[in-house]
């Protein structure tokens with residue numbers, strides 16, 4: 001990448017996000033020569049470490065999570081880092097940062113990017129401390145805020161107000177890494193670069209839409225955050241809602257950031273508010289019990305370290321939304337996500353309506369399965385399922401999949417965080433979230449949060465290693481609708 005005059009401070013450099021996603025993304029950028037040569041990264045953490053201890057930790061993480069660990073690359077990669085021991089709540093830590101970032105007598109310091117890879121509850125205190133230390137709207141600073149942005153509508157508004165008290169909007173990068181995924185961006189190309197697709201992309205042809213993000217991992221060491229958040233706040237309000245907006249939006253006038261965001265917000269504003277009295281018809285939640293994932297016995301959520309006794313935090317959520325506009329009125333969008341499911345697999349499955357005449361039905365009641373568009377985010381693939389004639393004398397039909405195999409062999413994969421970190425360094429905000437998107441997404445899910453907040457004594461369970469509770473089909477509108485697990 002050559003030169004880019006910026007430096008990073010990663011708050012929460014020892015956390016789960018940093019270890020699994022941010023640091024490996026930086027390492028991959030380094031190996032692909034996409035990282036600025038002079039990039040300085042201050043890893044801010046509270047552990048009593050020096051640079052050597054940090055490097056040992058970093059090596060362990062890269063050996064575990066980077067896809068192409070190599071000792072030589074790693075030695076060079078390490079040179080970008082300095083470990084800063086600090087406490088996010090103590091002003092002295094920011095004074096220390098200040099002296100490191102703007103050493104006395106230095107020429108104009110590099111633009112500084114503060115990455116808040118910390119628990120959302122710590123966002124506001126850190127923003128305030130940064131500002132008090134002089135890192136604010138008066139300088140060349142950027143601040144990257146992870147999701148969830150707030151934990152409900154009210155707290156999101158407060159967080160935004162606090163941010164704006166100290167930083168200009170152009171300095172704020174609200175990140176949702178699902179927008180950095182190639183295949184999520186491919187939704188726009190698939191829809192708006194293919195005339196036949198866009199022509200059927202509406203209520204006249206589509207029966208329903210399903211968005212699934214299934215994870216096989218549990219909550220790992222994140223109980224402190226997750227037990228407060230749950231799957232609705234952790235995944236559905238942000239990642240799944242963003243995918244929904246890309247599926248449902250109208251063609252934007254251009255690909256310019258605000259044109260896209262305007263259309264996404266229109267979708268969110270058109271989602272039918274869930275009536276307080278009908279939350280159970282629209283949403284269901286559950287928690288994993290013990291089970292077997294990839295042939296290994298795993299404990300239930302209640303037995304994970306750090307989870308409150310009798311916690312009713314959901315690790316699985318399924319919800320349906322209606323978008324009351326001309327294109328989508330009457331088409332349910334079913335969203336589900338969960339931890340400790342059978343596999344890591346994320347998908348968008350779009351089912352078309354039945355043909356008006358059932359010419360090829362096998363019996364008087366059995367109908368032929370309608371067509372599907374199956375877009376898998378993980379592993380990447382794009383398929384269209386149609387019916388063809390089964391060879392032979394009989395007029396029998398069978399489904400086949402047209403496989404628009406997404407990536408050609410040898411084509412480079414840029415992970416979501418790699419793409420988004422490069423964008424932050426280059427000051428490109430197109431794939432970051434505007435506050436009204438966050439706000440409207442909270443408005444949509446707030447009735448569910450409020451209702452579940454009142455039900456504190458019971459939660460349904462599902463065995464780890466399953467596809468979630470059978471009751472997840474309860475929210476579906478018609479008997480012939482079902483969750484599409486296999487693509």
Ligand SMILES: NC(=O)C1=CN([C@@H]2O[C@H](COP(=O)(O)OP(=O)(O)OC[C@H]3O[C@@H](n4cnc5c(N)ncnc54)[C@H](OP(=O)(O)O)[C@@H]3O)[C@@H](O)[C@H]2O)C=CC1
Pocket residue numbers: 011012013014015016017018020021044045046047086087088089116117118119120146147148177221222224225
């Ligand atoms: N984990 C993931 O896969 C993803 C997470 N996110 C988001 O990223 C953010 C961080 O999540 P995650 O990494 O999972 O959280 P973790 O709890 O794993 O990490 C929190 C980090 O903050 C540090 N920290 C906590 N308190 C202090 C303190 N007082 N002073 C200094 N450092 C402190 C922790 O240090 P220590 O290690 O010493 O405890 C740790 O490095 C959240 O907003 C989450 O939603 C987004 C996408 C994916």
Ligand SMILES: O=C1O[C@H](COP(=O)(O)O)[C@@H](O)[C@H](O)[C@H]1O
Pocket residue numbers: 177215234235346
């Ligand atoms: O934001 C989050 O995302 C991850 C899943 O991300 P993916 O890119 O691996 O699909 C999830 O594990 C985590 O709980 C959540 O905070």
